[in-house]
Amino acid sequence: MKPFPNAIFLAALLASGVAAAADVVDERLAAYKARGAGGFSAAAGKALWNKSFPDPKGGEPQSCASCHTSNLSEPGKHVETGKVIEPMKPAVNPKRLTDAKRIEKWFLRNCKRILGRECTAQEKGDFLVFVRN
Amino acid sequence: MLTRSKSADGGKVVVWDLPTRLFHWLLAGMFAVAWFTHEDDRYLDVHVFAGYVFFGLLLFRMLWGFVGGYYARFREFGYRWTNARDYLRATLRGPSRRYLGHNPAGSWVVFLMLGLGLAISFTGMFVLGAEERHGPFAGAFSFAHATLFHLLHEASAVGLLVVVAFHLTGVAYESWRHRENLAGAMVTGRKRGPGVDAVIFRGVGALLLAGVAVSAIVQFAGHVRATPEKPYLPFTGPTLPDSALWRAECGSCHLAFHPTLLPLRSWEALLAGQRDHFGDDLALDAATLAGLRDFYTPNAAESALTEAAWKTDRSIPPGETPLRITETEYWKRKHRDISQRTWERDPVRTKANCAACHLDAEQGTFEDAAMRPPGPQTDQSRPKTR
Numbered sequence: 001m002k003p004f005p006n007a008i009f010l011a012a013l014l015a016s017g018v019a020a021a022a023d024v025v026d027e028r029l030a031a032y033k034a035r036g037a038g039g040f041s042a043a044a045g046k047a048l049w050n051k052s053f054p055d056p057k058g059g060e061p062q063s064c065a066s067c068h069t070s071n072l073s074e075p076g077k078h079v080e081t082g083k084v085i086e087p088m089k090p091a092v093n094p095k096r097l098t099d100a101k102r103i104e105k106w107f108l109r110n111c112k113r114i115l116g117r118e119c120t121a122q123e124k125g126d127f128l129v130f131v132r133n
Numbered sequence: 134m135l136t137r138s139k140s141a142d143g144g145k146v147v148v149w150d151l152p153t154r155l156f157h158w159l160l161a162g163m164f165a166v167a168w169f170t171h172e173d174d175r176y177l178d179v180h181v182f183a184g185y186v187f188f189g190l191l192l193f194r195m196l197w198g199f200v201g202g203y204y205a206r207f208r209e210f211g212y213r214w215t216n217a218r219d220y221l222r223a224t225l226r227g228p229s230r231r232y233l234g235h236n237p238a239g240s241w242v243v244f245l246m247l248g249l250g251l252a253i254s255f256t257g258m259f260v261l262g263a264e265e266r267h268g269p270f271a272g273a274f275s276f277a278h279a280t281l282f283h284l285l286h287e288a289s290a291v292g293l294l295v296v297v298a299f300h301l302t303g304v305a306y307e308s309w310r311h312r313e314n315l316a317g318a319m320v321t322g323r324k325r326g327p328g329v330d331a332v333i334f335r336g337v338g339a340l341l342l343a344g345v346a347v348s349a350i351v352q353f354a355g356h357v358r359a360t361p362e363k364p365y366l367p368f369t370g371p372t373l374p375d376s377a378l379w380r381a382e383c384g385s386c387h388l389a390f391h392p393t394l395l396p397l398r399s400w401e402a403l404l405a406g407q408r409d410h411f412g413d414d415l416a417l418d419a420a421t422l423a424g425l426r427d428f429y430t431p432n433a434a435e436s437a438l439t440e441a442a443w444k445t446d447r448s449i450p451p452g453e454t455p456l457r458i459t460e461t462e463y464w465k466r467k468h469r470d471i472s473q474r475t476w477e478r479d480p481v482r483t484k485a486n487c488a489a490c491h492l493d494a495e496q497g498t499f500e501d502a503a504m505r506p507p508g509p510q511t512d513q514s515r516p517k518t519r
Contacts, residue, residue, distance in 0.1 A: 056412065078386055081387035081388075081485055082480070082482040082483060082486040083385075083386060083388065108414060109413055109416060112414045113412060
């Protein structure tokens with residue numbers, strides 16, 4: 001067993017994941033700014049994350065936290081299918097926020113599902129700074 | 134000569150050598166085990182194991198009929214049908230001649246049991262090969278043959294049960310008529326003389342027993358080593374075609390349902406409606422859609438890659454295009470005994486959560502022996518099977 005090099009490797013992996021996430025998020029935020037949004041706030045992101053919206057299918061009101069939980073470091077669970085969802089925080093799950101296309105795809109899907117419409121550039125920016133922290 | 138002469142007037146004579154006795158009781162035991170495990174798919178591995186041992190024992194007995202102890206040889210009890218008939222008539226009239234080995238009627242029952250036993254074994258292996266794609270005949274038959282083999286397998290097993298009833302009646306009747314314990318003689322091997330002593334063949338008996346014990350250990354060791362995280366699957370099905378793209382795009386919100394679970398027209402319809410997928414907008418681009426299509430087209434239910442694929446496809450009327458696996462007739466039939474409460478509660482929550490009950494849901498094989506429906510701690514009603 002060589003725990004030490006493994007630990008370094010893991011740390012490097014985490015760091016590179018976080019670094020990749022930072023790059024991609026910065027690039028996204030810049031794009032949202034170009035569309036007139038700005039002054040992104042983690043607090044606003046958090047409020048929207050936990051805000052409940054009526055379920056178009058007639059079930060319980062839903063929020064982002066229904067599936068992801070309000071603790072970004074914890075795994076979540078799809079309310080409808082029971083599928084486990086890996087943690088959102090890049091520091092815990094280095095795969096998160098590393099692919100701009102993926103980010104936009106899931107914003108589109110999940111905003112439509114929870115808010116019943118696509119999110120604005122401002123809302124997406126707020127979400128990203130909230131999740132990144 | 135394998136037999137020794139001894140005139141043991143009135144004394145005990147060795148009639149049944151050890152391998153014959155072991156064969157007898159093991160065969161009866163395996164038949165019982167197989168009988169009581171055939172209803173529940175979760176014990177399929179036990180059932181199949183009992184079947185293989187049963188078959189192995191029969192093969193051994195065929196050989197032993199030529200090289201075994203004096204009374205175990207076919208030559209010794211190869212009576213004509215007329216002998217059996219005459220013996221039966223005489224017996225029903227009153228005490229008849231006493232035989233040290235098998236009597237003529239009993240010998241016919243033995244041959245009938247051997248024959249039915251072989252029929253059960255072969256039809257069993259045919260069902261296993263046709264329906265589950267396992268065993269020596271894996272893939273040798275189409276799923277279409279499975280129903281017939283299934284019927285023949287069950288019919289021959291019921292047939293053997295009937296013959297066993299005759300056998301037990303005969304043993305009881307003869308024991309009473311000749312004032313001796315025939316069942317006990319199958320344990321000790323000895324009967325009242327006079328007669329020729331058979332060789333006991335202890336070594337062969339020990340080998341037979343060891344063979345069965347070792348195969349049982351090999352077969353069931355996996356159960357002992359299994360942990361809740363790494364459950365043991367007695368049967369691993371065929372490895373189905375896989376696709377990383379499919380898993381990434383269709384495995385994020387729910388299990389990446391294997392294409393074998395729905396016919397091609399259903400997948401086409403699901404992907405055509407991907408902008409409103411059960412309330413979700415999947416927003417897949419053309420290139421992704423094309424990649425997904427390349428995967429599901431050759432592997433849809435029509436491919437009959439698994440029993441579930443074959444049966445699902447056949448259960449859907451041609452004019453219908455189900456958008457849910459859980460709406461196909463086959464799926465509904467297989468799950469009709471599961472209570473509403475089980476579906477709604479943790480850890481299942483939704484019918485589409487296949488992995489809550491099927492350990493091999495990710496692989497898409499849905500093996501009979503890979504079912505672990507939630508236990509009584511979450512639900513009282515255990516689903517009945519088949």
